[in-house]
Amino acid sequence: MKYLATLLFALSLLPALAQQRFTTRNLLLPKELEFYDNQFSGLAVSKDKLLLMTECRLQDNAEAKLYAIKLTDLDRQLTDSTYVLPYQKLRLPNLPVLRAKIDALGQRYEGLEALLIDKDVVYLSVETATPSANCYLLKGRLHAATIDLDTAFLVPLTKPLAADGSHIYNAGFEALAKSHKQLFAFFEFNYFPAKNYAYAFERPPLRSTSTATKVLFEKLPFRITDVTATGSNHFTAINYFFKGEGEDAVYRTPTADVGNAHLIADKGVFKNYCRLITIEFKGDSFSWKPVWEFPEQYRGYNWEGIAAYKQGYFIINDKYTPTRPYRSTLLYLQQAN
Structure with a gap:
């Protein structure tokens, strides 16, 4: 009876998955886009195109670029797997200037991590090295073959700190x-024991003097690796856990957190895990709930980008896959009937 009571208590802590089901559809990327060193880190639907943002690791001599694929071409490949996707490259000619400014401030640029398009205004987030105090928000204009970044727009995003x-x-x-009238920036780690926050900017398009306010975010295990809007104050996010050792262990949940610990460990051995969660902004805070777990064969991919489309989602990894050779993989998660 004692064992049964413990089991029932543990089960009561498990977050209930909503009854959403998706079919995974694999889209065949052209060789240039599939190349692992693009390290894609964001997706966005803009008018009639899907934009794929590379991490733009300038410190590794990577090219500053995004790619664009027409949605009609993606639709066609979903019905004809032999169709070769046409694509376009979009350059970021001013990114090296902004990187130099970040480095001059004593921070260390590591790459681009998030992408948001609001009509023809483009927002990008910059990740910096772990010891750096700030990440940064960039802004530019979307043109036919380039994104013209504003070299005077460099808004700091202060990283939350651990208790120590x-x-x-x-x-x-x-x-x-x-x-509506707010732009939100979501931090990757939201498992601080006290409070967790997203940042909110009022009334986009933003100015170089714009400042953010903190918005409470319900405590969430693992990582947020991307978010896509799905309706008024509703969003869907990738919630990913990597089983790595060393400093990656900060993303593990303690065994006392039964409801989450069982998702990432089996008999004490950690395993990769990934799910979709819905996020709702209501009142003055964000709450979340799980909606769908990735199939086992897709949990070892480092999913970094998501974009809502029709009744499903495009999703892309950076380069990491369960086995070598590494490559970028684009999926369409199609809602099942």
């Missing part, structure tokens, strides 16, 4: 989203 004053390993502002 340290920075969370490899954590930045992985997601940007907009609802």
Whole structure:
């Protein structure tokens, strides 16, 4: 009876998954886009195109670029797997200037992490090295073949700190989203024991003098790696756990957190895990709930980008896959009937 009571208590802590089901559809990327060193980190639907943002690791001599694929071409490949996707490259000619400004401030640029498009205005978040105090928000204009970044717009996003004053390993502002008159920036780690926050900016388009306010975010395990808007004050996010050792262990939940610990460990051995969650902004805070777990064969991919489309989602990894050779993979999660 004691064992049964313990089991029932543990089960009562498990978050209930809503009855959403998706079919995973694999889209075949052209070789240039599939190349692992693009390290895609964000997706966004803009008018008639899907934009794929590379991490733009300038410190590794990577090219500053995004790619664009027409939605009609993606639709066609979903019905004809032999169709070769046409694509366009969009350059970011001013990104090196902004990187130099970040480095001059004593921070260390590591790459682009989040993408948001509001009509023809583009917002990007910059991740910095773990010891750096700030990440940054950039803004530009979307043109036919380029994104013209404003070199005077460099808005700091202060990283939340652990209780001992340290920075969370490899954590930045992985997601940007907009609802009504606010732009939100979501931090990757939201499992602080006291309070967790997203940042809110009022009345986009933002100015170089814009400042953010903190908005409470319900405590969430693992990582947020991207967010996409799905309706008024409603969003869907990737909630991902990587089983890595060393400093990556900060993303593990304690065994006392039964409802989450069982998702990422089996008999004491950690495993990769990924799910979709819905996020709602109501009143003056964000809450969340799980809606769908990735199939086992897709949990070892480091999913970094999500974009809502029709009744499903496009989703992309950076480069990491369960086995080598690494490559970028684009899926369409199609809602099942």
